[in-house]
Amino acid sequence: MDRLDNLRVFLKCSELSSFSAVAREMRLAQSQVSRAVRALEDDVGVPLFVRTTRSVTLTSEGKRYLVGVRAAFDALEAAKSEAKQSRDAPSGVLRVTAPPELAEVIGDVIGGLARRYPELAFDAVFTGRVVDLVREGFEVGIRAGALTLAPPEFRAYKLAASRSVVCAAPDYPAPRTPDELAAHPIAVVSRKTPSDLMLHHESGRKVRVALDKQGRLRVDDLRAIRSAALAGACLAILPETQLGGLVRVLPHWATAPTPIHALTTSTLPRVRVFIDALADRLGAKKPKRLA
Numbered sequence: 001m002d003r004l005d006n007l008r009v010f011l012k013c014s015e016l017s018s019f020s021a022v023a024r025e026m027r028l029a030q031s032q033v034s035r036a037v038r039a040l041e042d043d044v045g046v047p048l049f050v051r052t053t054r055s056v057t058l059t060s061e062g063k064r065y066l067v068g069v070r071a072a073f074d075a076l077e078a079a080k081s082e083a084k085q086s087r088d089a090p091s092g093v094l095r096v097t098a099p100p101e102l103a104e105v106i107g108d109v110i111g112g113l114a115r116r117y118p119e120l121a122f123d124a125v126f127t128g129r130v131v132d133l134v135r136e137g138f139e140v141g142i143r144a145g146a147l148t149l150a151p152p153e154f155r156a157y158k159l160a161a162s163r164s165v166v167c168a169a170p171d172y173p174a175p176r177t178p179d180e181l182a183a184h185p186i187a188v189v190s191r192k193t194p195s196d197l198m199l200h201h202e203s204g205r206k207v208r209v210a211l212d213k214q215g216r217l218r219v220d221d222l223r224a225i226r227s228a229a230l231a232g233a234c235l236a237i238l239p240e241t242q243l244g245g246l247v248r249v250l251p252h253w254a255t256a257p258t259p260i261h262a263l264t265t266s267t268l269p270r271v272r273v274f275i276d277a278l279a280d281r282l283g284a285k286k287p288k289r290l291a
Contacts, residue, residue, distance in 0.1 A: 001036055003043075005113050007069055009036040010048065014066050017055045052076055089269040091119035095132070098142035100126045101222050102190055102260070104242060106142070109277045133263060139271055141263040142278070154263050157275055160282035161257035162239045166199075167246040169232050174249035178207045185234040187217035187225040197237065199253045205251075241282060262287065 002007070013033070015044060023030040041048050041265060048062035090113070099104055103126045110122045125131070125138075133141045133154075147156060168174050168179070168243045175181055178199055188197070197209045217234055219225050226244050229236035236246060240254065262275045279287040 004034040090117045094136045094270045095123045096140040097125045097131045143261045147261045157262045157287040159279040160284040163254040187236045192221045
């Protein structure tokens, strides 16, 4: 038996005052009970029990030792209860990384979860680079675009498919057809948008819009793009879930859907509720596990 088993035997002996009774209750040989107590006595260097043919009673040192052992087992039970509770209710710090264009959406999700779960905290990093989740200590990584093959220890979830649309301030003289876009400055996410943008019509038609032939605005922040468009300086191409005060123009046209995935190695409650809430915020019914 290990040290923890020996301590359990000691506690039971202090309760029943009989090695034979402890042996029967714990389904051990009486010799195992004796060895467990003797091992503890050898460890602490003092006798813990006074033994007679009829019973065993704690020595004064044994009584003091009993207080400490009970406190230790109470602490173990409290830790077990706390761990079990954390399994059921989200708590702790969730570290998540995502592309900058999802910062506002994820900020909304974090705010809602923080109000709902006061024991839950967040550490979010928004970056355009591909983050090594394990090496850098992130529990969740959000990826926009085609998902490359993930290591086998990762769980991958498809959260939604996001389309970008052409939008403008409510009083902006908006174009009525894609051909008219050439006459307008357009703000786009600089690192995500190619020089040519393909717009798809609901009917299946496609049209290519050249973004490098006139004064376009390339900005690496959705808030800045939205602010410029709200000021009436330009049109904007933004995810359809993040228009803010802008209105959609060319309502039947949009980019091809961009899949959004979550990668994680964890099944903790804080991870599950975050992924579910983000999928809901992106308009998906339920995240679909891919791997």
